Amino acid sequence: MTDAPGLSLRGITKTLGGRKIVDNLDLDVNAGELICLLGPSGCGKSTTLRMIGGFMNPDAGTIAVRDRDVTALSPERRPTGMVFQNYALWPHMTVFQNVAFGLQVRGLSKAEIREKVETAVELVGLSHHLRSRPGQISGGEQQRAALARSIVLEPDVLLLDEPLSNLDAKLRVRVRDEIREIQRRSGITTVFVTHDQEEALAIADRIAVMNAGRIEQYDAPDPVYRQPATRFVANFVGTMNFLDAQVTSAGCALRDGTVIQVPGVRQGTRVLAIRPEDVRLVEHGQGIPARVVRDVPLGHYRDVTVSVGGQELHAFTPSTARPAGEVAVVFERAVDFAPDGETAHV
Amino acid sequence: MRRRPVTGLLAIAPPVIVIALFVGLPMVSAMLYTLGDTGGLNSTIGSIAQHQHTPERGWLTLDAYREVFADESFRASLVATIVVTLVATVLVTILGWGIALYGRFHDGPLSRLLTGVSIVPMFIPAVIGAYSMLTFYAPNGMLRTIGLALGWDSAPTLSYTLTGVTLGSVWSNLPLTVLLISSGLGGVPQTLIDASRDAGAGPVRRFRKVILPLTTVPTIIAATFSAIGILGSFTLPYVLGPTARNILGPLMDDTYSAFNMPQQAQVMAVVVFGLALVASIAYVWANYRSARRSEVLR
Numbered sequence: 001m002t003d004a005p006g007l008s009l010r011g012i013t014k015t016l017g018g019r020k021i022v023d024n025l026d027l028d029v030n031a032g033e034l035i036c037l038l039g040p041s042g043c044g045k046s047t048t049l050r051m052i053g054g055f056m057n058p059d060a061g062t063i064a065v066r067d068r069d070v071t072a073l074s075p076e077r078r079p080t081g082m083v084f085q086n087y088a089l090w091p092h093m094t095v096f097q098n099v100a101f102g103l104q105v106r107g108l109s110k111a112e113i114r115e116k117v118e119t120a121v122e123l124v125g126l127s128h129h130l131r132s133r134p135g136q137i138s139g140g141e142q143q144r145a146a147l148a149r150s151i152v153l154e155p156d157v158l159l160l161d162e163p164l165s166n167l168d169a170k171l172r173v174r175v176r177d178e179i180r181e182i183q184r185r186s187g188i189t190t191v192f193v194t195h196d197q198e199e200a201l202a203i204a205d206r207i208a209v210m211n212a213g214r215i216e217q218y219d220a221p222d223p224v225y226r227q228p229a230t231r232f233v234a235n236f237v238g239t240m241n242f243l244d245a246q247v248t249s250a251g252c253a254l255r256d257g258t259v260i261q262v263p264g265v266r267q268g269t270r271v272l273a274i275r276p277e278d279v280r281l282v283e284h285g286q287g288i289p290a291r292v293v294r295d296v297p298l299g300h301y302r303d304v305t306v307s308v309g310g311q312e313l314h315a316f317t318p319s320t321a322r323p324a325g326e327v328a329v330v331f332e333r334a335v336d337f338a339p340d341g342e343t344a345h346v
Numbered sequence: 347m348r349r350r351p352v353t354g355l356l357a358i359a360p361p362v363i364v365i366a367l368f369v370g371l372p373m374v375s376a377m378l379y380t381l382g383d384t385g386g387l388n389s390t391i392g393s394i395a396q397h398q399h400t401p402e403r404g405w406l407t408l409d410a411y412r413e414v415f416a417d418e419s420f421r422a423s424l425v426a427t428i429v430v431t432l433v434a435t436v437l438v439t440i441l442g443w444g445i446a447l448y449g450r451f452h453d454g455p456l457s458r459l460l461t462g463v464s465i466v467p468m469f470i471p472a473v474i475g476a477y478s479m480l481t482f483y484a485p486n487g488m489l490r491t492i493g494l495a496l497g498w499d500s501a502p503t504l505s506y507t508l509t510g511v512t513l514g515s516v517w518s519n520l521p522l523t524v525l526l527i528s529s530g531l532g533g534v535p536q537t538l539i540d541a542s543r544d545a546g547a548g549p550v551r552r553f554r555k556v557i558l559p560l561t562t563v564p565t566i567i568a569a570t571f572s573a574i575g576i577l578g579s580f581t582l583p584y585v586l587g588p589t590a591r592n593i594l595g596p597l598m599d600d601t602y603s604a605f606n607m608p609q610q611a612q613v614m615a616v617v618v619f620g621l622a623l624v625a626s627i628a629y630v631w632a633n634y635r636s637a638r639r640s641e642v643l644r
Binding site for chain 2: 053054055074075076077080081082084085086088089090091092101102105106149150153
């Protein structure tokens with residue numbers, strides 16, 4: 001990775017049907033970096049991707065690839081490659097023809113085309129399906145064929161629009177890892193759009209969490225998860241407990257008056273955000289009194305719902321634990337927000 | 347639960363009986379009549395018709411076919427029918443493609459107006475349309491009037507010409523063609539077109555390599571429907587076409603009614619049927635291809 005921006009968005013704005021879909025968005029992606037645009041449906045992530053690819057024009061702002069302004073260029077002339085959500089493989093062409101199409105457009109010789117196509121399909125592990133049509137291969141293979149079709153053109157920026165959403169859970173994890181591996185090997189600057197926070201955490205160098213057309217936080221996966229900048233990020237990425245508290249020098253008073261001690265929390269009316277894995281269940285009397293409401297075994301861990309100070313919260317415990325009845329909890333770590341929700345304090 | 351096959355057979359029986367009785371039987375009877383069978387169902391028409399050919403020996407004869415094909419007027423009309431059909435089909439397909447493409451990729455008032463106007467002929471009875479065009483193309487019609495006003499003295503008169511029939515056929519077949527091709531185009535996902543743009547393809551290559559191959563089936567179906575419609579058309583060529591060397595519809599009518607030669611008229615009908623059969627091979631092939639493609643994609 002170098003410090004030169006592979007992609008740079010400045011003040012990008014897009015209004016559709018009178019609604020601001022993308023609102024004055026700035027984003028820098030380092031060359032060779034894979035970033036995720038993460039957010040709920042309608043947050044503007046796909047619109048942003050389509051504007052980077054040239055399929056939509058921004059109302060305002062500029063898009064630069066390697067310091068070259070490409071805002072006015074049509075998709076045909078942009079140094080970007082897009083992998084579409086439904087793969088968009090041409091059904092009347094074989095895998096070879098699909099991958100070769102862009103090279104033919106560029107007027108390469110047959111020998112060059114063959115060599116490049118073979119290299120690309122080998123990279124994605126599809127060499128044995130060169131003569132197959134898209135309808136004859138599986139969803140995962142179609143996804144890889146679409147990836148090969150894009151990377152064979154050696155774009156400066158690779159754009160992936162929820163490429164795993166049509167795959168089943170197991171295949172999604174496998175293909176996700178494959179995409180990451182291929183991206184590392186090819187070193188292409190990549191923007192990956194997803195609404196799946198686990199996917200983003202697993203694959204990205206950095207995550208831009210989007211909400212209502214704006215980026216709420218842009219950081220590496222760990223800080224996004226551990227130090228959410230806003231309440232939206234805290235709520236959207238992973239599971240989070242929120243406890244209303246009145247914080248004084250004596251401690252944090254919960255709704256029912258129970259006072260607990262959470263270090264580093266600012267005074268005043270606050271919302272405490274605590275990850276379920278930071279809620280430790282201990283023997284009754286050894287922490288904040290709590291009562292087990294539900295215990296859901298989820299394979300390798302248990303999701304235990306406990307009632308603390310008149311509010312319910314989740315605790316993830318090892319699958320071997322069997323908590324029941326009256327227990328106590330200890331908060332390992334918390335982030336606090338103002339009740340209106342935006343600024344975090346870790 | 348598996349239903350007994352008899353229920354299905356009973357359900358399909360009424361339409362099959364109606365078709366067999368009112369389409370199949372008359373068709374077979376007419377074909378036999380062209381081969382000289384004047385008995386049974388053909389006995390009434392056989393007793394009225396003039397210049398009828400019946401077999402001197404055996405059961406059937408091809409004499410009526412020999413007579414019709416020996417007639418220069420018929421041969422000229424046959425050639426005219428084929429030429430008008432081919433030219434009009436090609437023109438209407440190109441025009442339909444243009445309108446459908448514009449409608450697909452431009453969403454604006456002009457696009458809606460163009461699509462709307464192209465559909466209008468569907469709601470105008472053929473005879474009304476034919477007379478309107480006759481008026482438009484006549485020596486004192488609007489085309490020549492405008493031509494003369496603009497100083498074009500030799501503006502053509504297209505009424506009572508095969509060119510007029512061709513243009514009329516394009517007009518009357520445009521709605522169905524536009525609807526079929528638009529529907530086919532609508533079935534091409536935008537992402538497939540976007541993907542070709544992303545790969546760097548310009549408009550021509552996008553059309554040639556992506557859009558056209560994905561809409562081959564509706565295009566063939568539209569062209570087949572147009573061709574069959576033009577082959578069997580009567581009103582338009584009757585009103586708008588020339589007296590002689592017209593397409594076969596009016597000649598068939600003259601032969602049947604004016605000349606009282608139903609056997610020869612039916613020979614011509616069989617020939618038109620044969621031509622339509624050739625056109626329908628493309629239709630059957632397109633449907634087969636479509637079915638195979640959906641099977642592969644399933």
